[in-house]
Each structure stands twice: as structure tokens, then as C-alpha cells.
Amino acid sequence: MTKKLKPTDSELEILQVLWKFGPSTVRFVNDKLSVLKEVGYTTTLKLMQIMSEKKLLEREKDGRSHVYKAVIEENSTKNVLLDKVLETAFQGSASGLMMQLLGNKKTSQDELDKIKELIKNFEEKKQ
Amino acid sequence: MTKKLKPTDSELEILQVLWKFGPSTVRFVNDKLSVLKEVGYTTTLKLMQIMSEKKLLEREKDGRSHVYKAVIEENSTKNVLLDKVLETAFQGSASGLMMQLLGNKKTSQDELDKIKELIKNFEEKKQ
DNA sequence: AGCTAATTACGAATAGTTTCGTAGATGAAG
DNA sequence: CTTCATCTACGAAACTATTCGTAATTAGCT
Numbered sequence: 001m002t003k004k005l006k007p008t009d010s011e012l013e014i015l016q017v018l019w020k021f022g023p024s025t026v027r028f029v030n031d032k033l034s035v036l037k038e039v040g041y042t043t044t045l046k047l048m049q050i051m052s053e054k055k056l057l058e059r060e061k062d063g064r065s066h067v068y069k070a071v072i073e074e075n076s077t078k079n080v081l082l083d084k085v086l087e088t089a090f091q092g093s094a095s096g097l098m099m100q101l102l103g104n105k106k107t108s109q110d111e112l113d114k115i116k117e118l119i120k121n122f123e124e125k126k127q
Numbered sequence: 128m129t130k131k132l133k134p135t136d137s138e139l140e141i142l143q144v145l146w147k148f149g150p151s152t153v154r155f156v157n158d159k160l161s162v163l164k165e166v167g168y169t170t171t172l173k174l175m176q177i178m179s180e181k182k183l184l185e186r187e188k189d190g191r192s193h194v195y196k197a198v199i200e201e202n203s204t205k206n207v208l209l210d211k212v213l214e215t216a217f218q219g220s221a222s223g224l225m226m227q228l229l230g231n232k233k234t235s236q237d238e239l240d241k242i243k244e245l246i247k248n249f250e251e252k253k254q
Numbered sequence: 255a256g257c258t259a260a261t262t263a264c265g266a267a268t269a270g271t272t273t274c275g276t277a278g279a280t281g282a283a284g
Numbered sequence: 285c286t287t288c289a290t291c292t293a294c295g296a297a298a299c300t301a302t303t304c305g306t307a308a309t310t311a312g313c314t
Binding site for chain 2: 077086123
């Protein structure tokens with residue numbers, strides 16, 4: 001059973017890189033993060049070391065450096081984050097959350113169509 | 128312009144009470160929180176004092192105590208929280224988030240119907 | 255006025271996150 | 285083998301969140 005560890009914001013940024021690009025070195029992750037924000041190499045290193053201790057990452061020696069990979073799944077992690085908001089902000093009401101999402105001007109017609117398709121498929125599968 | 132202050136988890140619990148019941152004393156809020164979890168009176172007091180400093184709450188003297196009210200809106204706060212998850216975990220994709228939500232076993236048919244209704248209304252209003 | 259119960263104020267302890275400086279280790283190149 | 289660049293390890297500092305003990309204040313009651 002996977003533990004329901006909620007990563008911090010900084011940890012999530014690192015996880016995003018590893019999920020997207022697969023197992024990577026600190027150097028690689030730091031380069032990707034540097035595109036988005038100023039961040040020192042040792043800062044990223046330290047964070048990834050801590051995440052290894054927490055078992056969020058695993059690492060393997062490769063020459064003089066290490067290759068880190070995410071241990072926790074992208075899906076289950078997203079579930080934890082979404083559940084948290086669903087519970088704390090929307091009292092567990094998916095439609096309440098949906099209403100908020102639609103109230104955001106950001107949802108395009110294209111997205112809306114995708115969502116409708118999702119619901120349709122979901123209901124068919126359910127029977 | 129409303130600031131995009133993201134309340135902490137504990138702060139959110141207090142905000143939920145104030146949003147639900149309107150302006151309240153520390154005693155009242157603490158009583159409500161105590162139903163859900165063990166929490167000391169001075170802990171709640173301190174938190175609400177800090178939230179006042181942060182301008183998340185306003186307070187007004189009433190006899191020997193204070194009445195606190197939420198300054199930040201329920202809707203905009205939920206938007207901030209939802210946006211955060213949408214951006215950090217789902218790269219801004221509402222349908223991606225929706226997929227995750229449906230993947231959760233928790234979404235009932237009743238909720239699903241409400242969501243369909245929401246989308247229908249939303250599309251009608253859009254034209 | 256004096257007592258009591260409730261409230262606020264203050265500050266400290268704890269824990270967790272985030273950042274980064276510095277030192278030490280290591281592999282590669284000459 | 286020595287030098288150099290790169291990487292890891294370690295620890296400390298700054299910051300935030302959370303909790304709560306204790307002291308001071310206040311309103312109301314007799």
C-alpha cells in the first residue's frame with residue numbers, strides 16, 4: 001500500500017521534472033527548475049536528498065553522481081492533492097468543485113467538450 | 128484588487144467556520160473546531176490573532192472579547208486553492224483534473240448529474 | 255470594592271521547509 | 285601524479301506554522 005505522503009510545493013516541482021523526463025541527475029533537474037525560477041544547485045541537491053530520506057525518491061550511483069527517480073506515482077500523488085482540496089475547500093462535493101472550475105474564465109470550449117466526453121465514457125463504463 | 132493569499136490548513140479550518148456561521152468569537156470558533164479535533168483555546172486564539180495581522184480576518188471589540196470576521200471571500204479563496212492544484216498538478220488542464228476526479232471512486236451518480244447540469248447551464252449562458 | 259471566571263496578550267518551544275556556504279570526495283585530463 | 289571541474293555531504297541559518305503555558309486584563313456579580 002502506497003503511503004499518502006503529501007509532497008511540499010518545492011518537492012512537487014522536482015517530482016514534475018522526474019515524472020516528465022524520467023530518472024535524472026540533480027544537475028538535470030536543477031537545469032529544468034532554473035528555467036522557471038532562480039535556484040541554487042545545492043538547494044536542489046539538498047531537497048532531493050531529503051526526498052530520498054522520506055522515500056519520495058530513490059537514487060542509484062552512476063559514476064560520480066546519482067540518478068534519482070520518483071518512487072511515488074504521479075496519479076496517486078495527484079489524487080492526494082486533489083482529495084485534499086476537495087475535502088478542505090469543497091466539503092467533498094465534486095460538483096461544488098466543478099462549479100468553481102467553470103466559474104474560472106479559463107475553461108475553454110475545447111476543455112468543456114473533453115469533459116463531456118469523459119463523463120459520457122464514465123457513465124457507459126459504469127453499467 | 129484582492130491579494131492572492133493562500134491560507135494554511137489550520138487557517139482554512141477557521142475560515143470555514145467563519146464562512147459558515149458568519150462573524151464569531153474565538154470561543155465559538157474553538158467550540159466548532161473542537162467537534163472535529165482536539166484543540167486548545169489559546170491555540171485557536173493565537174491563530175486568529177495572527178490571521179488578523181495577515182489581514183485574513185478583521186476583528187471588533189465586543190464587551191471583553193472580540194468578534195472576528197473573514198476578510199477574504201470564500202469564492203476567491205477556493206479559486207486560489209483550486210488554481211494552485213490545477214497549475215501545479217494538472218498543468219492547467221481542467222479535463223485532466225476532471226479525469227482524476229472521476230477516477231476517484233467517490234463521485235456518485237447524483238454528483239455526476241449535477242455536474243452535467245452545470246455544464247449544460249454553463250454552455251447555454253455562454254452564447 | 256473585591257472576587258471570580260473568561261478573555262486577551264505575550265512569548266517560547268517545537269517542528270518542518272527552504273536556502274545555501276563550505277568542505278571533502280572523485281573522476282578525468284594532461 | 286597533480287590539477288581542475290564537478291559532485292556529494294554536512295550543517296547552519298532564516299523562515300513559517302503550530303501549539304500552548306503563563307501572565308495580565310476585564311466584565312460582571314455580590
